[in-house]
Amino acid sequence: MAPTDPRTLFPLFYENPAIRTLSVARRWTVSGQIGEDLDERKAPIDLRELIDHGRVRGAWNVGPACLTDLDELTTALPAASNAAFYLQSQTDGLVVIDIEPGCPPEIANNLLRLRGVLYSERSMSGAGYHLVTPAPTNLHDFPAAATKRVLRHEQGWYEILLDHWVTFTRSALLDQTGVLVGNSVRLPSVRTVEDLYAELAAHARESANVSPTAVLTDGAMPDIPQATTIVEQTVLGARRRLRKPGDFDNDMSRWEFSVLGTLYHWMQVPLRTLGSLGIQHTPGERAWLLYRAALEVIPARPKHLQLRNQRPYLLDRAAALVAERDAAAKSQRRTERRAR
Incomplete structure (x- = not known):
């Protein structure tokens, strides 16, 4: 019938x-x-x-x-x-x-x-x-x-x-x-x-109000200096500090953004070490590194198959976080200069 x-x-x-x-x-x-x-x-x-x-x-x-x-x-x-x-x-x-x-x-x-x-x-x-x-x-x-x-x-x-x-x-x-x-x-x-x-x-969290597309990640992952070492050290440092989905009422999107934030924090350790040796990384490279670290600790789910701004969902979220943190750092530096 x-x-x-x-x-x-x-x-x-x-x-x-x-x-x-x-x-x-x-x-x-x-x-x-x-x-x-x-x-x-x-x-x-x-x-x-x-x-x-x-x-x-x-x-x-x-x-x-x-x-x-x-x-x-x-x-x-x-x-x-x-x-x-x-x-x-x-x-x-x-x-x-x-x-x-x-x-x-x-x-x-x-x-x-x-x-x-x-x-x-x-x-x-x-x-x-x-x-x-x-x-x-x-x-x-x-x-x-x-x-x-x-x-x-x-x-x-x-x-x-x-x-x-x-x-x-x-x-x-x-x-x-x-x-x-x-x-x-x-x-x-x-x-x-x-x-x-x-x-x-009125209670929305203030952000740097920048677009994820401010960080370019065109094509495949580029050849990034010390990429494997950075990702390994980032995951090792962050893994025991990650919060659980239950802390966000099992809202996976909120949990994932929290994970990205924790990973980004721990990624600064190897990045600063390499920076002291003259090895610098662009915002796009940092977004790729954050994305690769996220894949190590975030379980796959259907939403990750979606494209945002012509790139995988989690890569776009990583680029958004890098853009926001870079904009916030620039704003802080401007404030500090004005205070001098």
């Missing part, structure tokens, strides 16, 4: 004006099992490879090279259990508020009542929610948040997705009032998405 058309099964999703706005963007796929040896159950699939060649692998690009529009996805995989979309708020004009299963019911209920919500649904866990809203009008009012992909509540109860994957279950909520019991506690300062964004953006 042929599967029922998803458009019939989930009309509140497919007929929703906000979803229709997103549907034409070629950034749709499904989130599914990639491999038993990887540490994530679900990951975005390279839909073009699946449709054209029948092979399953992780999406390495967030554009037409791997993804398609919602209509082709729905027609090609009518039995799919979800529809995954790579949201780009600057382009799409929409954001997604992701309410986690651990969010206290009274807080979740208040968020579900936000004015301006265009679409709402239960998340994959069945205990969380996705809310699609227009991008806040104060999106550019907080410089520290300007380049963030996600803005998270300090206790991890909810987050605003700005440049990120969203796995839609299509299990739309029929009524946004009274969805949860226990709404006696209110957050009077959070009435619109602008209020919520301001609350999270």
Whole structure:
């Protein structure tokens, strides 16, 4: 028996004006099992490879090279259990508020009542929610948040997705009032998405506000002086100081960035030693060295197959950290010179 058309099964999703706005963007796929040896159950699939060649692998690009529009996805995989979309708020004009299963019911209920919500649904866990809203009008009012992909509540109860994957279950909520019991506690300062964004953006961590592309890592890894020694000494020094994923509520992206920071700190020991001998390394070389050290201690996962700025995900994160640290060091030197 042929599967029922998803458009019939989930009309509140497919007929929703906000979803229709997103549907034409070629950034749709499904989130599914990639491999038993990887540490994530679900990951975005390279839909073009699946449709054209029948092979399953992780999406390495967030554009037409791997993804398609919602209509082709729905027609090609009518039995799919979800529809995954790579949201780009600057382009799409929409954001997604992701309410986690651990969010206290009274807080979740208040968020579900936000004015301006265009679409709402239960998340994959069945205990969380996705809310699609227009991008806040104060999106550019907080410089520290300007380049963030996600803005998270300090206790991890909810987050605003700005440049990120969203796995839609299509299990739309029929009524946004009274969805949860226990709404006696209110957050009077959070009435619109602008209020919520301001609350999270105001606490965004200040960064050097530089682009990862400021550090060039074109092509394959170059021949870097003493590369093997630097990587070995970096991993040896950092391994016992690395924090665990549980320290970040098992948020692997946050944990990985913490690992990169620890590795970068310990990498300075061999770099300074070699520098005293006249051997210097460019920012691009340091990004490659950090990336190679990261591969020694970070387990592989599907996200690492994605490309960011035309390079592997972890290499791009390493380049971003090097760019940020170099910019911060330059700023510190300028401050010190002015103080003299």
